[in-house]
Amino acid sequence: MIVFSNPGEIDVRSISTFGVSVKEGTNPIGFFGTGLKYAIAVLLRTGHRVTIMSGETVVNFAVAPQEVRGQSFDFVTMATDGGEPAAIGFTTELGKQWELWMAYREIACNCKDEGGSGQYEPYMVDPMAGHTQIIVQGDAFEGVFANSHRFILEDEPLFTSGSLEVRNRPSANFFYRGVRVSELRAEALYTYNELSKVELTEDRTVKSDWEMMHRIVAGVLKSTDRQFLRNVVTAPDTTFEGRLDFHGWGMQPSAEFVEVIGDCIGDRMLKVNATALKVWKDATKVEFSPREIEVTAVQKQSMERALTFCARIGFQIRDAYPIKVVESLGDGVLGLAENQTIFIAERVFQLGGTKQLASTLIEEYLHLRHGWRDLTRELQSFLFEKLVSVGEELVGEPL
Numbered sequence: 001m002i003v004f005s006n007p008g009e010i011d012v013r014s015i016s017t018f019g020v021s022v023k024e025g026t027n028p029i030g031f032f033g034t035g036l037k038y039a040i041a042v043l044l045r046t047g048h049r050v051t052i053m054s055g056e057t058v059v060n061f062a063v064a065p066q067e068v069r070g071q072s073f074d075f076v077t078m079a080t081d082g083g084e085p086a087a088i089g090f091t092t093e094l095g096k097q098w099e100l101w102m103a104y105r106e107i108a109c110n111c112k113d114e115g116g117s118g119q120y121e122p123y124m125v126d127p128m129a130g131h132t133q134i135i136v137q138g139d140a141f142e143g144v145f146a147n148s149h150r151f152i153l154e155d156e157p158l159f160t161s162g163s164l165e166v167r168n169r170p171s172a173n174f175f176y177r178g179v180r181v182s183e184l185r186a187e188a189l190y191t192y193n194e195l196s197k198v199e200l201t202e203d204r205t206v207k208s209d210w211e212m213m214h215r216i217v218a219g220v221l222k223s224t225d226r227q228f229l230r231n232v233v234t235a236p237d238t239t240f241e242g243r244l245d246f247h248g249w250g251m252q253p254s255a256e257f258v259e260v261i262g263d264c265i266g267d268r269m270l271k272v273n274a275t276a277l278k279v280w281k282d283a284t285k286v287e288f289s290p291r292e293i294e295v296t297a298v299q300k301q302s303m304e305r306a307l308t309f310c311a312r313i314g315f316q317i318r319d320a321y322p323i324k325v326v327e328s329l330g331d332g333v334l335g336l337a338e339n340q341t342i343f344i345a346e347r348v349f350q351l352g353g354t355k356q357l358a359s360t361l362i363e364e365y366l367h368l369r370h371g372w373r374d375l376t377r378e379l380q381s382f383l384f385e386k387l388v389s390v391g392e393e394l395v396g397e398p399l
Contacts, residue, residue: 002145003125004107004134006116009055015040016078016088034202035106038095041076042103045092048138056127057081063092098203101151101180104144105204107134108152109179118145153178153193158228160195164219166228167191172240174212182206188240189231192216217246221253221279229260233276247275247282258283277338290326290343299325299349306358310365314389317342317365335360337367 018034040061043050050061058081063074066087074092077085095102108118111134120142125133148154153175157165167190174182175193182205194215199207206212220232235241246253261280264272280286295303303325307318317323322341329336329345334356336343342364348357 001121001124001135001137002118002141003121004111004116004118004136005125005128006111006114006132007130008114008132009057009130010052010132012052012054012057012059012080015052015059018089035204036110037090038098038203039103039106041090041092041094042098042100043136043138043141044074044076046100046138046140048136048141051135051137053125053127053131053133053135055129055131058127060085095203100140101144102203104141104148105151105179107136108148112152120145151180153191157193158190159223159225161219161223161225163194163196164215165193165195166219166223166225167193174206174216176200176206179204182209182212184240186238186240186243189235190228190241192219213244214249217244217249218251220244221246221249221251221257224254224256226256226260229257230264233261233273234264235273242273244273245275246273247278253279253283290329292324292326293346295325299346302349302354302357305354306361309354309358310361315362315365317361320365321368323361335364337364340368342368 015036018037040050044061044063052059052061060079062077062079062085064077064085064087065072066075067073075087076090076092076094078088079085111118114132116132121135125135127133144151150171150173153167155167155169158168159166169191170187170189171191172184172187173180173191174184175191176198177195178193181198181200192215194212196215198211198215201207220229223229232241232244237243257276258280261272261276262284265277265280303323310317323344324341325344325346327346329343334345334348334351342361344357344360344364348360352359
């Protein structure tokens with residue numbers, strides 16, 4: 001059983017009346033005035049028991065099935081101090097798309113706004129004059145409460161950059177004023193919490209993904225934490241940070257951001273976010289120019305065979321863009337599309353010969369021609385479609 005307790009007695013009328021929202025705090029997290037009703041509906045729909053004690057007044061909630069135009073609905077009922085249950089104007093269909101954690105979020109935030117907190121209690125509590133107590137009974141809700149850190153932040157941030165708090169732990173969620181309001185496209189290396197005003201929908205999720213991305217990118221670009229910046233701009237594409245687009249937001253990066261990118265270019269080109277590199281180039285006006293080498297006769301032959309093969313399967317790479325063979329592009333990097341040029345690391349010739357060279361040329365050619373980044377759905381779809389087309393040519397007939 002989870003009990004949320006805060007000073008002050010809730011007006012019982014506000015539980016059953018829409019359009020009533022009175023908060024004592026100066027900076028409340030919730031503001032729609034419907035959250036408690038949604039939470040009650042969700043909890044009852046998921047088989048939980050809900051009791052609210054306003055001072056010494058005890059209110060129990062339940063459901064009563066009724067038919068409306070031939071369809072059955074579970075109407076929420078409220079019984080005060082052991083009286084007869086009475087329907088209060090909404091059903092368990094309210095908040096139909098809500099998950100159980102959202103009900104927890106609403107109650108916990110309301111309680112926090114009023115200066116209270118929640119805790120586990122093994123036995124039913126007694127009414128307490130001058131206090132409001134919301135009691136939720138049910139194993140599933142206890143499980144949500146046990147993982148409350150996933151929905152409401154309780155720990156201190158590593159640092160704050162502008163209006164963005166950064167916590168040094170991974171998360172797949174975005175937070176606003178300490179409350180989860182969106183799920184990220186992939187798990188992030190860090191936990192992000194925005195402090196300035198963000199527009200939310202009525203179910204307390206971010207209304208605009210663009211605004212969320214803008215806040216996170218702004219926090220990164222303004223950051224002065226060098227280790228954080230290095231981790232973010234060299235993050236793998238499988239992470240949220242690895243897929244961030246830093247370019248084109250019209251924001252000036254911090255001096256530390258520019259310096260970290262410069263260090264990474266010379267050290268670990270493999271993991272430098274391509275859009276972060278563009279920001280660095282705009283800020284420094286320095287062109288990317290790895291050391292070009294003179295290819296051997298064998299390497300020239302391998303290049304010719306690779307280009308001929310690419311042309312035969314439909315990739316006209318020869319003469320489409322300049323191709324430069326360079327000493328190195330950093331640890332593990334075989335090719336790079338930059339400045340309308342295809343850069344090929346000398347190591348390609350040593351790893352897989354002409355076959356590896358051809359695949360690298362195709363990949364970088366597609367980056368330049370279509371602007372697709374690694375591991376994007378567009379690149380994946382194109383390659384599969386191309387594979388099928390080549391198969392059609394091999395069998396001599398269309399599918």
